[in-house]
Each structure stands twice: as structure tokens, then as C-alpha cells.
Amino acid sequence: MNNLTLHVLNTVPFSNLNRDDTGTPKRAVVGGVLRGMLSSQSIKRAARSDYEARSLDKSIRSVNLGGIIADRALEINPGLDPKAAAAAAKKLVSALVKNAGGEEKEGKESGTSSWLSLEEIETAAAAVATGAEQGPADLFSEPGVTGSLSIAAFGRMFAANPNLNTAAAIAVSPAMSVHKAVIETDYFSTVNEDPKAEHGGAGFLGVASYTSGVFYRSVTIDREQLKRCWTGITADTARAQLELMVEALIYKLPSGKKNATAPYVAPLVVLAEEQSYRLAYDFETPVLPGSDGGYGDPAVRRLAEQREAALEFDKGNFGIALAAGTAAGLENFSAETTGVDGIVTAVVDWILQ
Template identity: 30%
Template sequence: MSTFIQLHLLTAYAPSNLNRDDLGRPKTAKMGNSNRLRISSQSLKRAWRTSEYFYQSLSDNIGIRSRRFARELVYKPMVEQGIVDKIAKESAIKIAEQFGKLKKEKTPKDPLDNLDIEQLVHISNDEQRAIAQLVEQLINEKRVPTDDEVKLLRKQNSSIDIALFGRMLADSPSFSVEAACQVSHALGVSSVTIEDDFFTAVDDLNNKDVDAGSAHLGERAFASALFYTYICISRDLLLENLNGDEALVEKTLKALTESATKVAPLGLQNSFASRAYTSYLLIEKGTQQPRSLAVAYFKAICSEDLVNDAITRLEQQLDKFDKVYGQCADSRYVLNTETGTGTLTDALDFVVQK
């Protein structure tokens, strides 16, 4: 049986626009009979995996996600070392094709655009090292790589972001990695009204006797919510994805948990300073089938004590599932800033204990 780690978080954000839709407005979702504010799981995962909590202890085990890696890791280093443009481009193309289909634009804006692949690909740190070693050899020998040399995909993986969030390679499925971590979209527990902020900017050098008007007019949408976020991690799959490195698994679990409780997406941070710590964290561990507690919020909360009422709803839903299905976890840890229960240090210790 697999061991699952489940994180349930309640995080409050003041008026902000953390994650925008195609019109620049805060993302929403219909839940129950009302609209809720939403932060996409993609936005959350990027904020976490690029946070200082990952890089402080895991900088040697973080991959890159890019379409432009061939121009940056192959073409530019070769040209900078005096390799002729034709050899550098052919080398970049041959290496890029191992990771995805090349873009084929008849009239590219940049001549190097055709060295890029069509879709983002996650490249592990092991693969980055292999690319760097090959490029160094090609520079020394002033040549294009052979077909065997460009087989740079690696099944062995020590990149924690790939181990957590997976990798899909349609053309090379044997090198795909199943994600060990599933992340929900964060959803507001109450109904939402999106408001608009109309603002102006004044030119400091205006001559007020002649021109007292604004130099710029703008509008930004914003909203506020207490978000419920659910994270489910297969500890066994994470260990498998990281080649059985238990120490790396523990570092990864701690970095993910601390990031999830402290790190916000970067959307319009300079305009709203929308940084927040989680008010409530429930960690569950066990071999039981995982389940979200989002059903607690299908009826929107409307109260003056939103945080405490949301915590009560979540804990009541927890008890309901336990009563009907039996104990849904072997062990639990609660961090509650409203009551002063628990500490982050103890939560991080708990999340890595077997």
C-alpha cells in the first residue's frame, strides 16, 4: 500500500489579483451556487518550485522548464567559444529534437526562434549536466554531435521539481515521469465580488499652471478571499522518482510544505503586497485512499468570523468522513494560528516522519 501525505490549507489574502485570466481579472470558479475566487494549481506550483525554500537546500536538484534551452545551453556557448554559426545551429537543432518537436516558422521574428521547441519541457539537472559535457566536447573538437551522442534523455532523475510535478514527453514516453504530488486549485470559501481599481499617474514635471491632468489612466480588478488548498503526495512514488534517496525526499517534503504555507503567487505583488501565511494547516499521513475536504465549502460561508468558521467547517467535515468511512488517516498534525496550536517547525518534522 502506498503512503499518502495530505495537506489541507486555509490562507487569507487581502484585496489582490494573484492569478489573472485572459482579461487580466482575478480567476474565478463556480462552486456550489456561487462564484469563488480561484488561484490555479499551475500558478501555485510555479511559485513554490521557484521559491527560496526550494533553492536554499535543493539548488543542485532543481531542473529547468523551457522551450529555449537549445539556444541558451548549446548555441550561445558554442558561438561564444568561436564555433562557426552553422555547426552551432546544427548542434542545437539535433539536441533540441531529443526533447520535443522544433518550431518551424517561415518568417521568425528572431533567427534563433527555429532552435526552440514547440512546447515547454522540463529538463532535469542530470540532463543539463549531460548537455554541458557534450557541448564542451563539441567545442573542443569543432564539430556537430553524432546521433548516439544526442541521446541525452535520462530515466534516472534527481530533480525534485520533476519528481513532484511530473514530466510528459509525448515523443519519448519512456522518459516521462509520473507526478508524485497533486495540487488542487485554491478556491475561496465564500462568494466573491470582483471590484475595479481606477487609478491615475501624475507626471512629476507637469507645469500645474498649464497641465494639471494625469499622464496615465489605468484600471485593475481585484478581490479578497480565504482560500482552501489541497495537496496530495504519494511518498512512495516520490521516493521512486528520486531513485530511493531518502534524504532528498525529506528535504523535498519540508521545502514543499514550507513553501505552501508561506509563498504566494507573484501576480501584481507590487500593486497589492498580497503576501500571506497560512492560518490553518492540517497534515494527514496514512495508507488510506486520499480525499479532499473541499465539500465543506460547497455552501459558501457568510459570516463575520470567516477564518474560524472555515476551520470549524473543515474539522466537522473531517469528522463526518471518519465516522462513515472509518479513520481516514493514521496520524494527523494541526497548525492553527487562531488558537496558537502547533508550530511550523513541528509540522515540518511531522511531515517527514515515516
């Protein structure tokens, strides 16, 4: 079995972790009702940021990779002509990405974002610093391969050189509330504390939007793809790096307005399933509150029921299964119960088989 899927149920208290251009929590209509949503991009960004901060396996996504490469080349060779360095770096990056904004103006960023590991940036900068003729393929040991676990996990695209794209080894779904969501409006003000002010009271009035709920998301790891695209899989540090990545995928959520609320709690359920065919669970029929209120307990029961139905439908699609979490009823998942450390260790063992 080549896939392992993590299913996570999280209570997300009153918060606005991921908002749209109007400042409203992201949302979508599913099963005929409005649901709260955390985009897959925001979840991947949160996991990647946490992983890279703790592992020091860093990468840079930027619209100004040429400038970053040129600056590093000048550090390597201070005698290099800055304009020549900028031109050489721009030529190298342009061979990877198309300039969506047309011709660049001097001192302006291209407007086209791309993603390189620090190792790849260093390789490019060394070539610029020494004046070596280098094409974009020379940045990589082979097409589609990288030393960055983040890039290998989430994939990247080079619009001008698609044969160098890295296919994602980890698929991340949006997190969706399992029930109808309500967007709340909070009226707030800031107080004018100037004792000499002609008018006391509020110096500013405004509104902010928030929501809350129980959210479901899934993460599927393609073991063979990860082994194909990540050169670090055979390194001595591979286990430690993978542990940090799996922990980040379990724990990390977006950080919008995180200091204005208390948005993070331990997951209700983390279910790890080995699968032949990648499958998630859905909550197309919205969960209703329990008899004592709250969506947590009925959401946990619904997830357990869906797993049981999936096993009855095709037991051969599933292999090892482990469940951890803070909710009651983990014994109903037909899985070995453990703590989060047990989940992380089992997932990393599975990847490194």
C-alpha cells in the same frame, strides 16, 4: 499508507495574485456561486521558484532548451563551431519534444516548452561539446527518473518521447475561495508632475481588478512515486531539500501584483493527514459570514466538521494527523496540534520512512 495530504486554509486579503488574460482575478463557478481561484499551475510555480532559490537545486523550463544547451557546450569547448553546436543541441531536444509551431526558423525559439534539470542540461551540453553521439535517453540514468526534486514533485511530459516522462509525485489542487467571491474594480491614476505641463492632474487613468477571501487548497504527496522518480531521496541532502519543498508548499502563493497590496498572511489552518486513498475536502456549499463578519472562523469550523465526517465514514483511511495554524479551534480537528516546524518535520519523516 502511501499518501499524505496537506489541507491549507488561507485568508487572502484584497489582492490579484493570479489573473486571466483580461487582468481579472481568476475565478470559477462552484456550488452555483462565483468563487475566487488561484490556479494549481500558479501555486506550483510559486513553490518551485521558492524551493529552487533557497536550495540551489535548479532546473530550467524553456522553449529554447536547444539554445541553452548549445551556449553551454560552447562554454565547455570554445573551439566548437556555433552552427554545429546549435544543430546538435536542436536534434537532441527535438527527440524529446514535438515542435508545435512547425519548422523552426534560424534564430527563433521552437514554441514548445520542456523542462530539464541543470544536471541534465550539463550532460547534454557535454555531449554536444565533445561531439559524442547521444540519444535523448542518455540524458537520464533511467526513464522517468531525475535528480531534480522540482521535476520529481510536479512531473514533466516529453511529447516526442513519452517513455521518458516523469510522473508527478505531488498533486496540487487550485486554491478556491470557500465562499461567494466579489470582484472589485479599483480606479487609479498617475499624476503628471511636470511643472510646465499645460494641463496638470492625471497623466494616465486606468482600472484594476481585485478580490479577497478565505481560500482552501490541498497538496497530496505520493511517497512511493517520489522514491521511484527522485534520485536524491538517498542523498545526504535529502532531508534539507524536502524541508524546503514542504515549507514552500505551505507558505508560497502566486505573486501577481504583490507589491500593490499586502496579500500574504499566515495560514488559518494547515492540516496534515496520512491517507490510504487520496482525499480532499470541499466547500461545495458556500460558507456564510460569521455573526461578527468574516469567513475565517466558519471556514475553520466547516473544515473540522468535514474531517470528523470523513473519520466516521472510514476511519481506516486515515493515519497520523497534525494540525497547525493561527485560527482558534484547532483542537476540533482530532489531530495533534503543533507549529509549522512540527508539520514540516513530521511530513519529511514520513517521506523518508
